[in-house]
Amino acid sequence: MLSVIKLEHTQEWDSLVKRFREYDVYYLSGYVKAFCHNGDGDAKLIYYEKDNIRAINVVMVRDIYQDKHFTSKISKDTYYDITTPYGYGGFLIQGNTTDEDLKQLEQEYCDYCREQGIVCEFARFHPIHRNGEKLKSMYEIKKLGNTVTINLLSEQQIWADLSSKNRNMIRKAKKAGVEIFWGRSPQLIEEFIPLYNRTMDKNHASEYYYFDQDFYHSMLYDLKYHADIFYASYENKIIAMSILLFANQQMNYHLSASDTNYRHLAPTNLLLYEAACWGHTNGYKTFHLGGGVGCKEDSLYQFKKSFHKDGETDYLVGKKIFDEKRYQELIKLRKIELLEKGMAVEEIKDQFEQSDYFPIYRV
Template sequence: MIKIYSIEEAKKWDELVRTFANYDVYYLSGYVKAFQIHGDGEPQLFYYNSNEDVNAKGGLRGIYVYMKRMTAIEGMYDSITPYGYGGFLIEGLEDENSDSNQNSNSNEGKLRALWTAYVRKMKEENIVDNFVRYHPMLANAVSMKVCSDVIDLGKTVAMDLASEDVIWMNIHSKNRNMIRKAEKNGIEIKHGRGLELFDEFIKIYNAIMDRDNAEEYYYFEPEFYNSIHEDLNDNYEMFWAEYEGKIIAMSIMIFANGRLNYHLSCSDIEYRNLAPSNLLLYKAAMWGCEKGMKTFHLGGGVGSDEDNLFKFKIAFNRFSNYQFSIAKHVFDQSRYDELVAERAARDIEFNQESKFFPLYRS
């Protein structure tokens, strides 16, 4: 059984996602709706069930969320994981620890059947290729190595929210000092929801983007933030740091199914020496723990590098070690080559040696 759900079927989409034990917020229709508004493409949910009878046991089920994008050639499309993390979420694999060889072979057969069905469906949809960013916390890249060329990149960081003591114990001693410093400096952390908070966020966030000469993609219109508030209303929380009554740092946290995620953030550079972001993330982790959440995923460095951003994050859990992986799939090589040729024909500066994928979008 194969079905593709559109964003117009949001209720059925979310009902299906929630039947998977390990789903995260990135799979919900409300999450991808904002990025459709942002212009990232048409959100779709691919669903596979090896059993014709969906209530039967012993089969393999899988879902994959992607953005279907138009290309320069009419009638041809490509696809990409929505901003953040995703990849196939699968249930029905055998426990390989109980009978390694037999179950391993069974799992490989199931996964290859899913992959064959997926590729066939993508071709029917005229989708030429796909770029996927796997979810480090779900480790869903591991099983897909059977049928896909998974590329392991850098590490990401997550906090264990098992208890307040565990949170504090895992934080690096220098970062604990920064958290204490922020409190001593009079930084107050508050949280809540509301459209007026996004107005404050946009002012600080856009100022940072201006300062860093950020690409246009990283500027979000008010409608994008409105969608977070309306379509993810039960799955987001705003945290902000105040100093002498002024908001100096803000973060949008998103969550689902016991998983808290660091989404978008900003801070006023004039006040960074007060360490507001250190205290903000610590308080957000404590809030998540209080709400019964199990993990707080902070993500990794820019471009998966172990840069200053990564070093800032790893200081919140010195024991964290989650693998971030990607994959690049070409479903129809002749059409892919046609898109590359089209780009080359209209762009004399096009670098056909680029490692960017898909090449025609470099």
């Protein structure tokens, strides 16, 4: 009833995913390959089928031994935790699902995870499909914030949903001579990488967000039919770029970069507007922009919200512990490490009690 597909079985993986009405690009093998190259873990597709229901979940399996806090404390290939690949996902369930069906799915899933030495899972649910709301019996669900989705019903609707300030910025960009193009050549990737890295520098991003050449190579070739690079050009110079993903009538804003020297021309405003219109023309129904940094309603979030005043969607995450005993043992090992480094007992206690980070032993 429950089977696990490895990433090398690409055809079987994608065939199963595409049997689900609500699948998005985040579930496809080509998407997760890039994050395997990035060192995020070993990708697996969990597939479940019984009677009237089918379910899938894409996870990155991480050997806890590889975490710098545990390399000298536990053995390799012993304990793992799993997480949703960068972006959104979580279980998609299709069919006439009863409470009993969910219990059986949960039981088989938990049994499998314990057998594999998987201690816990952190899931980032899909804001558009709201699959987290259906899984409250399986996970400890929490809302982290909001994301923004543009409705691609028509170009008239796209324009009407913009804030008045955003409409003015788009007019300004057009009047200044900013033009929007798109493609997916290696040359565009080579243009994107330094511009993106400079954007990350400006935003003081963590090391994780500086992707290597293998990552971008995978984005270009493994997502051949599911990714495009949109870019804004001014006086024959590229001043803003975005990698957009799409599958199954859904578009997603993935990675973005811009030259701060041209911010006054509002190139990203025009880029996203033109991309939304392109999406409508090509049969897409939604364009998900994501949320703010750290799920906050910051300036980035307000910028995205200016594309759809009423387009807020809940962003839910789920926590699940499969092996409580091992989970507590890992916390204990982490606390001992902090004590050995000279941190006070009360300070350690406060750090673990006040943090929402999961799994807490990785904090």
